Amino acid sequence: MPLKTKPLNIQLNGQQGTRSKRQKKKAFDFLEINGLKLVVPQAAYENLWLKISPNSAKANSVSLLESYFSDDGNKYKKTPLVVLLDELDQIVTRSQSVMYNFFNWPSYTNSKLIVIAVANTMDLPERMLTNKISSRLGLTRIQFPGYTYNQLSEIIQNRLESLEKLNEGKLVITKDAIEFASRKVASVSGDARRSLIICVRAVEIAEAEFEKLSKQKKKSLNGKYSVGIKHIASAISETTSTPIAKYLNTLTFAAKMLLAAILLRKRRTGLAEIVLGDVIDELNNQFNISHFKHFKKALTEEQLQMFDVIYDDVSHKVRLRMSGLAYILRDLEDNGILIQQQLQAERPRLIRLNVSEDEILNCFKKDELLKDIVINT
Secondary structure (H helix, E strand, C coil), rough: CCEEEEEECCCCCCCCCCCCCCHHHHHHHCEEEEEEHHCCCCCHHHHHHHHHHCCCCCHHHHHHHHHHCCCCCCCCCCCCCEEEEECCCCCHHHHHHHHHHHHHHHHHCCCCCEEECCCCCCHHHHHHHHHHHHHCCCCCCCCCCCCHHHHHHHCCCCHHHHHHHHHCCCCCCCCCHHHHHHHHHHHHHCCHHHHHHHEEEEEEEHHHHHHHCCHHHHHCCCCEEEHHHHHHHHHHHHHHHHHHHHHHHHCCCHHHHHHCCCCCCCCHHCCCCCEEHHHHHHCCCCCCCCHHHHHHHCCCCCHHHHHHHHEEEECCCEECCCCHHHHHHHHHHHHHCCECCCCCCCCEEEECCCCCCHHHHHHCCCCCCCHHHHHHC
C-alpha cells in the first residue's frame, strides 16, 4: 500500500520548511536486550513492554505484548521497533516459550517488530530450538570473525580515552602499550573483551605503582602516571597464573590432546558447541599413527601411562579407547573446563568450552609437542 505524505515546502536557501521538527516522525525505535543481564529469561517481556509503554505496569507483560503486536492498527499507533536480542543462548528455556514469542510476534501482519538475534552458536536454531521456532527465523545469518590487530587497537584506544577522561588527565597510555596489547590478543583469539580486560588491569597496576611513589617523585611527574608495555605484560602474565591456568598446565598429555582437538574443530566449524563425534574424528585425523609414534618417543614414562588411557596401540594399529575418553571428559567437566550434554549416546553429545580459548592456547604455547599443531594450524 503506497504511503501518502503531505508535500513539504522546503526552500533552497536553507530556511526551514513548513513541517516543524516536532512533526517529524522517528523512523524506528530501538531496544537492546542482553540475555546475560536478565535475572530470568521471562524478564525480557518486561523490558520490551517498558520500551513500548514506559508508564504502564509491568505485571502480565506477555499478555499486554500479545495484545499490542496482534492489534490490526486501530487500537495502537505503532512506531516500528527493532529489538536486538544479544546473548540469545541465555534466553533458551526448556519450554522455549520466550524464544517462540519473540520470533512469532514479528510474523503478525501489523506488529511492526523486527528482531535481530546474536548468539555464540552459529547453528543454535538447528541444535537447540524446536521446529516451530526455527521456522519463524529468517535465513540471513552473519558470522563475525575475531577482531584484527588494527580493529583491536581502535577499540582499545576508544575505551581507554574514556578512562583518561575519568582520571582527569592523570592517566597517560602510551601508543606502544596499546599496540602491544592488540598484537598479543589478535595473535591468539581476537577477543575484544579480553584485550580490554588486560588493559584495564594494566591501568590498575600502573596506578598502584604510582601511589607507592614519594610525594617528590609524583610532583616531578606532574601528578601523571603512564601505562606502558611492562604494565600490559604484567597484566597478561597474571592471566597465566590463575587457578585455571595452573590446572591446565598440569593436565596429562592425553587431556591436552582432547582440548587441542576441540579447539581445532571449533575453528573449522566456527561453532561454540561441538558434537563429540566430530572431536573424536579430529583426534583420529590429527593424532594418527605417525604422530602417535612421534609422541611416544618424546613422552616420559608417566605421560605414556596417561596417554595409553585413551589410545590402544595393538599390532601397530592405534585405536581410541572410549572409556578412557569418557574419563578425561568427566575430569575436565568436574574442574569447570568444559560442559557436556548429558546423553547416553556418546557421539551425538554436545560439548563446549567453559573457559576462554586464550587460557588454553597459553597453556599449549609451553608444550613443544602440541603448539605447532594448535597454534600454527
